[in-house]
Amino acid sequence: MNKDFQSTLEIIKTHGYWKMHIYPNSTNFIPIEPINKGKEIIESASVQFRGWDYPHFPTQVLDHQKIYIAGDKVEAWTDYNQFKEIWRLFNTGQFIHLFGLIEDWIKESSSSQRLKEILPGRILEITWTIHSITEMYAFIRNLAQAGLYESEIAVEITLFGTKDRELFNFDMRRMPLIGEHKAMTDIVVFPKRVYKIQELETNYLDFAFGQIVYLFNQFNWDNPNTEAIKEDQKKLIERRL
Amino acid sequence: MNKLTEEQMAALLEAGYELRNREFKSPFLWPDINSRWLKEKVARAVLGMTNTRSGGQIIIGIEEGKKKELIPSGLTNDQLNSFENYDGIKGYIDGFTHTETNFDISWGELQNNKYVVFTVQEFYEIPAICKKDGQEKDILKKAAIYTRSKKAPYSTIPVTDIELREIIHMTVDKEKYDLKTRGWIRKDAVLSEDFYKSKVKDID
Numbered sequence: 001m002n003k004d005f006q007s008t009l010e011i012i013k014t015h016g017y018w019k020m021h022i023y024p025n026s027t028n029f030i031p032i033e034p035i036n037k038g039k040e041i042i043e044s045a046s047v048q049f050r051g052w053d054y055p056h057f058p059t060q061v062l063d064h065q066k067i068y069i070a071g072d073k074v075e076a077w078t079d080y081n082q083f084k085e086i087w088r089l090f091n092t093g094q095f096i097h098l099f100g101l102i103e104d105w106i107k108e109s110s111s112s113q114r115l116k117e118i119l120p121g122r123i124l125e126i127t128w129t130i131h132s133i134t135e136m137y138a139f140i141r142n143l144a145q146a147g148l149y150e151s152e153i154a155v156e157i158t159l160f161g162t163k164d165r166e167l168f169n170f171d172m173r174r175m176p177l178i179g180e181h182k183a184m185t186d187i188v189v190f191p192k193r194v195y196k197i198q199e200l201e202t203n204y205l206d207f208a209f210g211q212i213v214y215l216f217n218q219f220n221w222d223n224p225n226t227e228a229i230k231e232d233q234k235k236l237i238e239r240r241l
Numbered sequence: 242m243n244k245l246t247e248e249q250m251a252a253l254l255e256a257g258y259e260l261r262n263r264e265f266k267s268p269f270l271w272p273d274i275n276s277r278w279l280k281e282k283v284a285r286a287v288l289g290m291t292n293t294r295s296g297g298q299i300i301i302g303i304e305e306g307k308k309k310e311l312i313p314s315g316l317t318n319d320q321l322n323s324f325e326n327y328d329g330i331k332g333y334i335d336g337f338t339h340t341e342t343n344f345d346i347s348w349g350e351l352q353n354n355k356y357v358v359f360t361v362q363e364f365y366e367i368p369a370i371c372k373k374d375g376q377e378k379d380i381l382k383k384a385a386i387y388t389r390s391k392k393a394p395y396s397t398i399p400v401t402d403i404e405l406r407e408i409i410h411m412t413v414d415k416e417k418y419d420l421k422t423r424g425w426i427r428k429d430a431v432l433s434e435d436f437y438k439s440k441v442k443d444i445d
Contacts, residue, residue, distance in 0.1 A: 021437075
């Protein structure tokens, strides 16, 4: 079957996935004109701290990825090994990104026996989660600095497919979690946040940190090690992984 | 020098080819007079990575074969130890620019081969501009702005119009340029949260 935006979206929704939605929080917007400038905006704003970029920017059109203009938006999709994602950037600066949880897809593509043993829907890896949310906010910061928004943006993040999923730690250097840390709901809806553009420049790591703690609380981990989370964030952005 | 884990090293070399944010260099002994050519190449790579969004890594210990294939030969212990003098290396590289570069040097091992990794941060306020010619021909040129090319195959190059645009964008962003004073804001569009949600209803 030929892959496309729709088929990738359907595949993403068969397993756990993230949704990150950004839109201007003002009555005015700064139009992206012409809309193909949106490609350059996303390419410049995307971050690459650990090999794969966030969001993935298809630099080439291939069987497993494509980027194109569609009316008032730029649209892209990728279905490559464990990486399943779609995104859209509208001329208003509105951006939405859906991407599959690596934990649920890595079994099919990894050569590591340990990773192959991960069953879809069972775990949420702690460090990968810290990395994902931090990458989202580094990208949001870059996007906010691209001059698309007048003063504030709204950010809504949702994690789907969480019920009975358990926090898990792949890093052997970390202390294993004691007790059961599972989510009890199908979906974790993060509180909607509104950020001033200037604040994002300096505080994006703190904003990401707040969301990480919120998520871990939803997995019934009441007191995650805040210093360790901040250190993981720092290592990621400094590429000391 | 901080040591990277084998997993970290594997992740750095996983792609098997150079990326925009990752450059490979042949092994060499830093203080060796015969290595000046490679030292200047590394200095140019650091300046280039500094001017590239999100910075990147320069991995030393990978040779290019006759057919341009990459050979992960690694460094000898002497070569590895020659990168211990961080201050000397930093001083040498910063000697090519008026603005300070920001990088760490670490090392790692993979399949018994040792590598040195320069992790370079994107410039803080002002892009790095080469302030003097290098001693080797055609590597470092006074007044050149180096960066990583935006299109594959990726390499460190003097900026073209494409990369220069990106660097200008980055610099302007960093200066928090007030767009309102440039009249870029259209005041006639009034959009609500409901409007934005309706735009993504088909994928939500």
